[in-house]
Amino acid sequence: MQYLPDALKERLESAADILDKYDKFRIVTHYDADGISAAAVLCRTLMKSKKGFHTTFSSSFPKNIPAGLPIIFTDIGNSHLEKISSIEEPVIVLDHHRTDKTVESDKVLINPHEFGIDGSREVSGGTLAFLLSITYEETNWTKAIYGLAGAAADKQGVGGFSGVNKWIIETALEKKKLRMRQGLYLDGDGIRNALMNACDPYFPGISGRKDEIDRLLEDLDIDPDAPVDELPKEKERKLASLLILSLLEKDIPPHVIDSIKGSKYIHPDLDMDMDILYKLLNSCARVSKPGLALSFCLGDDKALEQARELRKDYRWSMVRRLQELEDQGIKSLSNIQFFYEDKKTRKGELAGLGMLYFLEQSKPTFGITLLKDRADISCRGTRDLVERGLDLGSMCREICEKLGGSGGGHDIAAGATVPKDQIEEFLELADAAVGQMLDN
Ligand SMILES: [Mn+2]
Numbered sequence: 248m249q250y251l252p253d254a255l256k257e258r259l260e261s262a263a264d265i266l267d268k269y270d271k272f273r274i275v276t277h278y279d280a281d282g283i284s285a286a287a288v289l290c291r292t293l294m295k296s297k298k299g300f301h302t303t304f305s306s307s308f309p310k311n312i313p314a315g316l317p318i319i320f321t322d323i324g325n326s327h328l329e330k331i332s333s334i335e336e337p338v339i340v341l342d343h344h345r346t347d348k349t350v351e352s353d354k355v356l357i358n359p360h361e362f363g364i365d366g367s368r369e370v371s372g373g374t375l376a377f378l379l380s381i382t383y384e385e386t387n388w389t390k391a392i393y394g395l396a397g398a399a400a401d402k403q404g405v406g407g408f409s410g411v412n413k414w415i416i417e418t419a420l421e422k423k424k425l426r427m428r429q430g431l432y433l434d435g436d437g438i439r440n441a442l443m444n445a446c447d448p449y450f451p452g453i454s455g456r457k458d459e460i461d462r463l464l465e466d467l468d469i470d471p472d473a474p475v476d477e478l479p480k481e482k483e484r485k486l487a488s489l490l491i492l493s494l495l496e497k498d499i500p501p502h503v504i505d506s507i508k509g510s511k512y513i514h515p516d517l518d519m520d521m522d523i524l525y526k527l528l529n530s531c532a533r534v535s536k537p538g539l540a541l542s543f544c545l546g547d548d549k550a551l552e553q554a555r556e557l558r559k560d561y562r563w564s565m566v567r568r569l570q571e572l573e574d575q576g577i578k579s580l581s582n583i584q585f586f587y588e589d590k591k592t593r594k595g596e597l598a599g600l601g602m603l604y605f606l607e608q609s610k611p612t613f614g615i616t617l618l619k620d621r622a623d624i625s626c627r628g629t630r631d632l633v634e635r636g637l638d639l640g641s642m643c644r645e646i647c648e649k650l651g652g653s654g655g656g657h658d659i660a661a662g663a664t665v666p667k668d669q670i671e672e673f674l675e676l677a678d679a680a681v682g683q684m685l686d687n
Pocket residue numbers: 281282322343371372373401
């Protein structure tokens with residue numbers, strides 16, 4: 248724990264004292280993959296110590312806060328600290344989202360930004376839950392893969408983990424609580440199947456296109472049914488070069504291209520690497536089955552089987568939709584680009600993957616779902632754009648304050664909801680705001 252700032256360690260100790268003191272807890276977590284990962288770490292921690300828990304998944308901060316038990320909020324809560332401070336029971340908040348507000352509180356608030364740690368890059372909700380878990384009991388290093396899966400799901404591993412996440416990986420490898428293997432981030436029943444369903448990473452002109460894939464594999468003299476992890480090194484290298492070429496043609500930056508292959512982290516007792524674990528969590532979250540994901544994280548094999556099926560369906564529908572966006576292109580204003588998507592839960596991921604693998608790199612991407620009376624918006628930038636001054640989270644918040652919706656998030660990924668008839672105005676304001684941010 249030497250790596251962490253002393254003030255953060257102290258705060259974690261106070262949280263661990265609460266874990267120690269009570270026998271039953273309520274966990275309120277975000278329903279996305281990072282939130283599930285945080286819940287998985289905490290539930291496993293509490294189970295091991297024979298303590299009880301009740302977990303609730305929430306898409307936004309709950310209106311009615313359950314009473315009677317100490318509460319742990321994970322990956323959620325930083326923008327509702329006033330409400331949290333008025334809760335009577337003991338509360339721990341483990342949330343990495345940035346917030347403007349500082350609130351005097353007797354609750355244990357663990358917000359990395361307060362300790363000079365970049366919550367959008369270096370720690371996720373899962374990471375914070377893991378830090379609490381090892382503070383509570385050193386033997387919980389075995390749970391590293393669950394916490395880090397949340398960081399991977401929040402895209403903190405793109406181009407390599409950094410900061411606290413990196414320290415956890417290095418220490419877990421030292422402690423032999425993780426193993427590492429190099430390879431392409433492809434998986435499926437055989438190499439053709441893996442490429443057919445490759446949506447993250449997605450390969451422009453290749454993913455989902457059977458004829459292209461067959462031609463490519465024939466050229467490389469690779470058996471389409473060969474297992475991905477058993478490709479001879481030389482053939483894997485050649486395949487990687489061709490896949491990289493597909494991304495170079497779209498001007499995708501080197502750190503993203505590098506991320507199609509690299510270290511895979513494997514839990515010694517779990518027949519799965521972290522990359523697949525977080526993608527399974529994502530597939531469950533996207534169809535609103537976070538409970539299923541939590542069940543398999545807690546050891547339910549039947550749940551794992553169902554999660555794998557969900558992921559199969561999910562990947563296939565994503566690849567088809569990404570292919571459409573790639574082939575048909577999306578709409579563009581001066582400084583932003585956008586598309587409409589029927590499925591509300593899919594638009595953020597589509598915007599993120601499109602932005603990573605094939606869309607115009609100089610403009611952030613907005614995915615919009617029109618609902619009955621409101622428009623739901625997810626926006627995604629690139630690391631380059633953030634370095635040039637893009638902050639989508641504060642942009643969404645400010646525009647929504649003006650328009651009367653609600654919005655917020657990270658610099659690189661954010662969301663907003665506005666009345667449906669204001670979507671045009673939202674896009675105009677966003678276009679102007681992004682232009683101004685990138686000009687300065
Ligand atoms: Mn998160």
